[in-house]
Amino acid sequence: MKKTRPDLSIRIGLLRLQNPVLTASGTFGYGQEYAGLLDLNRLGGIIVKGLSLNPRPGNMPPRTVETPCGLLNAIGLQNVGVENFIADKLPFLRNLSVPVIVNILGQDIKEYRKLAERLSNVEGIAALEVNISCPNVKKGGVVFGTDYKAAARVARAVRAATRLPIIIKLSPNVTDVVSIARAVEEAGADSISLINTLTGMAIDVEARRPKLHNVTGGLSGPAIKPIALRMVWQVAGAVNIPVIGCGGIMTAADALEFLIAGASAVQVGTANFVNPKATMEIISGIEEYLVRHNLKDIKSLVGSLIL
Amino acid sequence: MDQSTATVLENRFAAPGVYRLRIEAPALARAARPGQFLMLRVGQTLDPLLRRPFSIHAVHGSMTVDILYRVVGKGTNMLTTLRSGEGLDIVGPLGCGFSWREESPSLLVAGGMGIAPLFFLAQIIAQNGAGDKTSALIGARNKTELLCAEELRTMGLQVEVVTEDGSAGKRGLVTDLITNRVAASRPVIYSCGPYPMLHAVASLAMQYGLSCQVSLESFMACGLGACLGCVAEMRSGDLVRVCKEGPVFDAYEVAWK
Ligand SMILES: Cc1cc2nc3c(=O)[nH]c(=O)nc-3n(C[C@H](O)[C@H](O)[C@H](O)COP(=O)(O)OP(=O)(O)OC[C@H]3O[C@@H](n4cnc5c(N)ncnc54)[C@H](O)[C@@H]3O)c2cc1C
Ligand SMILES: Cc1cc2nc3c(=O)[nH]c(=O)nc-3n(C[C@H](O)[C@H](O)[C@H](O)COP(=O)(O)O)c2cc1C
Ligand code: FES
Numbered sequence: 436m437k438k439t440r441p442d443l444s445i446r447i448g449l450l451r452l453q454n455p456v457l458t459a460s461g462t463f464g465y466g467q468e469y470a471g472l473l474d475l476n477r478l479g480g481i482i483v484k485g486l487s488l489n490p491r492p493g494n495m496p497p498r499t500v501e502t503p504c505g506l507l508n509a510i511g512l513q514n515v516g517v518e519n520f521i522a523d524k525l526p527f528l529r530n531l532s533v534p535v536i537v538n539i540l541g542q543d544i545k546e547y548r549k550l551a552e553r554l555s556n557v558e559g560i561a562a563l564e565v566n567i568s569c570p571n572v573k574k575g576g577v578v579f580g581t582d583y584k585a586a587a588r589v590a591r592a593v594r595a596a597t598r599l600p601i602i603i604k605l606s607p608n609v610t611d612v613v614s615i616a617r618a619v620e621e622a623g624a625d626s627i628s629l630i631n632t633l634t635g636m637a638i639d640v641e642a643r644r645p646k647l648h649n650v651t652g653g654l655s656g657p658a659i660k661p662i663a664l665r666m667v668w669q670v671a672g673a674v675n676i677p678v679i680g681c682g683g684i685m686t687a688a689d690a691l692e693f694l695i696a697g698a699s700a701v702q703v704g705t706a707n708f709v710n711p712k713a714t715m716e717i718i719s720g721i722e723e724y725l726v727r728h729n730l731k732d733i734k735s736l737v738g739s740l741i742l
Numbered sequence: 743m744d745q746s747t748a749t750v751l752e753n754r755f756a757a758p759g760v761y762r763l764r765i766e767a768p769a770l771a772r773a774a775r776p777g778q779f780l781m782l783r784v785g786q787t788l789d790p791l792l793r794r795p796f797s798i799h800a801v802h803g804s805m806t807v808d809i810l811y812r813v814v815g816k817g818t819n820m821l822t823t824l825r826s827g828e829g830l831d832i833v834g835p836l837g838c839g840f841s842w843r844e845e846s847p848s849l850l851v852a853g854g855m856g857i858a859p860l861f862f863l864a865q866i867i868a869q870n871g872a873g874d875k876t877s878a879l880i881g882a883r884n885k886t887e888l889l890c891a892e893e894l895r896t897m898g899l900q901v902e903v904v905t906e907d908g909s910a911g912k913r914g915l916v917t918d919l920i921t922n923r924v925a926a927s928r929p930v931i932y933s934c935g936p937y938p939m940l941h942a943v944a945s946l947a948m949q950y951g952l953s954c955q956v957s958l959e960s961f962m963a964c965g966l967g968a969c970l971g972c973v974a975e976m977r978s979g980d981l982v983r984v985c986k987e988g989p990v991f992d993a994y995e996v997a998w999k
Contacts, residue, residue, distance in 0.1 A: 461969070461970075462964075462968060462969065463968055464966070464967060464968035468964075468966045468967045468968040469966065469968065471743045471744070472743065472744070472745050472833070472966075484970075492979075492980075492981055493970060493973070493981060495975070495981075496960065496971075496972075496973050496974065496975075496981070497960075497961055498970070498971045498972075498973065499961055499962075499963045499969065499971035499972070500961065501790065501791060501792050501961075501963075503789045504788045504789045504791055505791065506791065506792065506963055508963070508969065508971060510969070510970045510971060513970045513973075513981065656788075656791055657788045657791065685788070705791070705963075707964070707968065708792060708793070708963045708964040708965075708966075708968070708969060709783070709791060709792060709793060710745075710783070710831075711745050711833060711966070712745060
């Protein structure tokens with residue numbers, strides 16, 4: 436008897452993904468950087484490096500340092516700016532058959548709104564991910580993500596400015612992630628992604644200096660997975676919109692943990708640096724798992740944690 | 743550029759704390775250009791997590807590639823345990839290497855492990871019959887840490903050596919030799935080594951109005967231009983990716999500090 440393959444597709448609001456594996460913003464460039472190494476059209480979707488209205492130079496180097504099972508970065512949201520993105524990067528992305536999700540960051544609410552409006556008026560963008568959680572910039576970013584009222588204001592402004600599905604990306608650098616999640620859901624978010632990086636630091640003891648020029652940076656990679664998983668589980672249990680899990684996912688087993696915890700999809704970040712083919716292996720691994728457990732689709736797995 | 747598993751042919755002691763890793767990697771051997779680098783996965787562990795960047799040291803025929811590495815920490819320590827026959831996960835070749843200017847004599851200036859990528863450049867120059875128009879200045883801390891000088895001589899290059907303790911060649915720094923060399927001919931300088939040395943080489947090159955290419959180092963997380971972590975500051979004020987726009991830069995473009 437021929438078995439039908441399990442259905443890996445999933446809906447995130449109006450956004451339909453052929454499988455639940457996305458690339459995390461800032462870890463996959465604008466897609467093209469990885470074109471020679473894997474088949475981009477097999478991805479569930481590509482989330483590009485965070486964009487601001489104007490190009491940003493980012494922080495001074497050193498910007499990255501490795502820590503046990505993790506990476507600290509203080510890139511400071513270097514990016515080409517929205518107009519250069521549309522002119523230079525989007526044409527390549529448009530030629531792909533997978534949804535392109537643009538991650539945006541503003542210094543104030545007006546900037547978030549302008550970005551959302553501008554990006555709604557061009558072809559080839561499937562959704563916006565609103566970054567209110569970058570720990571490496573002084574203005575914008577995390578200031579919006581750590582206060583539930585400010586987070587809701589950003590979500591409402593973006594909601595009013597676009598018909599594209601919006602995903603609000605939350606920060607783990609808070610005491611009560613659930614209240615922020617609820618606030619952005621109420622403000623009209625279609626989905627929530629979490630987590631962004633955790634603020635951390637590393638010191639060169641010989642020089643007694645911080646290893647990063649910015650002193651502190653955002654921690655990503657396997658070291659943060661248990662925290663990310665806990666937050667995804669808490670938030671998925673508290674909101675009615677789909678949650679996208681992210682943080683330290685290296686393998687299919689890691690991704691499955693997030694799906695079982697309640698995430699409808701996952702983002703793979705730092706793993707792309709370690710193993711450029713990580714997303715491909717994760718997609719096949721999830722499929723194998725569904726076959727092995729006789730599950731016909733991803734939906735039957737999402738939030739299936741047994742307590 | 744590709745991600746593939748190469749087979750280790752040998753992993754041999756070259757000098758105290760320095761090993762030469764030879765791998766069988768035909769696609770890489772064909773595609774590699776001097777000054778380019780590879781990202782090696784030193785083990786399947788999560789600590790160290792990231793790949794490590796290494797220059798392509800030499801290419802033999804169309805099959806094998808050498809890496810010359812110094813043991814400095816966790817990742818390079820793990821590399822020493824690789825045995826012949828084992829597989830090694832490699833992404834590469836990456837970055838923009840040296841652009842050899844055939845029409846001018848060449849001056850290779852290496853400090854310490856800086857000889858790693860310059861040796862491959864010397865191979866290409868020698869294969870093109872320009873070995874006799876090429877000089878190499880090699881600096882090391884002492885005689886035992888001196889690398890590749892004899893091999894370069896065999897390839898027909900004029901080689902001069904300096905050591906910090908005077909145990910081989912002249913005593914001093916590699917930059918001490920540049921002034922003599924540039925007086926007669928007006929070579930193009932290709933250099934790799936510690937940052938202060940590169941800075942000094944660049945200053946001399948500018949002083950004499952010579953073309954100069956330098957290979958910079960930076961902490962690299964992805965090596966692919968995706969993370970924006972490895973940037974260096976240029977005179978234009980731009981922060982550019984060492985892994986993508988470099989690692990080899992025109993010395994005149996770098997904002998030396
Ligand atoms: C483009 C490029 C080409 C390189 N080519 C060679 C080569 O051919 N041969 C060679 O021996 N080395 C080369 N290096 C340096 C090499 O990548 C590092 O020595 C290596 O990554 C250290 O790894 P580790 O895990 O052993 O050290 P870690 O345990 O990570 O660190 C130990 C010490 O090494 C230093 N270190 C770590 N990473 C780097 C780095 N990227 N650059 C300089 N110092 C570092 C740290 O400051 C620390 O003090 C190259 C680096 C770059 C960026
Ligand atoms: C180098 C780097 C750059 C990042 N840039 C962004 C960014 O521009 N916007 C954003 O929302 N998140 C950014 N992130 C956070 C990641 O998208 C992700 O949330 C985080 O790394 C945790 O996932 P991981 O452990 O799988 O990497 C960045 C992360 C890294 C490591
Ligand atoms: S190492 Fe990631 S951009 Fe250069």
